[in-house]
Amino acid sequence: MKQLGQKILDIRKRKGLSQEELSEHAGISLRTxxxxxxxxxxxxxxxxxxxCQALGVDVEEVYDYGKEPDKGVLLLMHLSVLSYLLMPLGNLIFPLIIWVTQKKKVLHVHEQGISLLNFxxxxxxxxxPLMLTFVWMKILHSPIWWYILIAYLVLYFSNALYAIFVSWRVSKVAERSPYPFSLGILKV
Known part of the structure; x- marks a missing residue:
C-alpha cells in the first residue's frame, strides 16, 4: 500500500501541478x-x-483508512444489478446491501456504490411508471400501448447490458464506474 505522501505526489503530478502551485491553492507552506x-x-x-480540495479529489481517495482493493466485491456489486431480471427492485436492494456492508472495508465501493445506486x-x-402506463394503455385498448411496450423493453434490457458493460470495465480499471446520468439523490 502506498504511503500518503506518495499518493499526494502522484495525484499532483497527474494533475500537472507544481509543488508551489499546490501549496498556494491549498493554503499551506511549500516546506510543509x-x-x-x-x-x-x-x-x-x-x-x-x-x-485534497486543491487537488480536486476526495479525502478518501488519498487517505484510504485501511481499505483494501477487492475487484471481486466491486464486480459483485455491479453485477447484482441484474437481480432485477428475477425480482422487482432487486437492482436497488442487492447493490444497496453490498454498498452498506462493504463501503468502509473495500476501496472504491463507497463512490462506485453511490454512482450505481443513483443511476x-x-x-x-x-x-x-412506464410499465404501469403500458398496463393501463393495454387495459384501455389504446393504440399506443405497442410503442410504450417497445420503449419499456428497450430500457429494461439496456440496463442489463449496461450493468454487464460496467462490470467488465470495472474488472479492467477499478477506480471509476462509468454511470452516465442520474438524479444524484445520494451524495458522496
Missing part, C-alpha cells in the same frame, strides 16, 4: 508540502482536507 510528499510528516485534519434509482423512476 515537501515534507508531506517525502513522507517526513503526515497531514491531518484541515491540512489534508485543503490539499439505478433514476432508471427505476423511469421504467416502473
Amino acid at each position: 508540502l515537501q515534507r508531506i510528499e517525502k513522507n517526513e510528516s503526515e497531514p491531518r485534519g484541515y491540512t489534508l482536507q485543503s490539499i 439505478q434509482i433514476t432508471w427505476s423512476l423511469v421504467t416502473y
Whole structure:
C-alpha cells in the first residue's frame, strides 16, 4: 500500500501541478508540502482536507483508512444489478446491501456504490411508471400501448447490458464506474 505522501505526489503530478502551485491553492507552506510528499510528516485534519480540495479529489481517495482493493466485491456489486431480471427492485436492494456492508472495508465501493445506486434509482423512476402506463394503455385498448411496450423493453434490457458493460470495465480499471446520468439523490 502506498504511503500518503506518495499518493499526494502522484495525484499532483497527474494533475500537472507544481509543488508551489499546490501549496498556494491549498493554503499551506511549500516546506510543509515537501515534507508531506517525502513522507517526513503526515497531514491531518484541515491540512489534508485543503490539499485534497486543491487537488480536486476526495479525502478518501488519498487517505484510504485501511481499505483494501477487492475487484471481486466491486464486480459483485455491479453485477447484482441484474437481480432485477428475477425480482422487482432487486437492482436497488442487492447493490444497496453490498454498498452498506462493504463501503468502509473495500476501496472504491463507497463512490462506485453511490454512482450505481443513483443511476439505478433514476432508471427505476423511469421504467416502473412506464410499465404501469403500458398496463393501463393495454387495459384501455389504446393504440399506443405497442410503442410504450417497445420503449419499456428497450430500457429494461439496456440496463442489463449496461450493468454487464460496467462490470467488465470495472474488472479492467477499478477506480471509476462509468454511470452516465442520474438524479444524484445520494451524495458522496
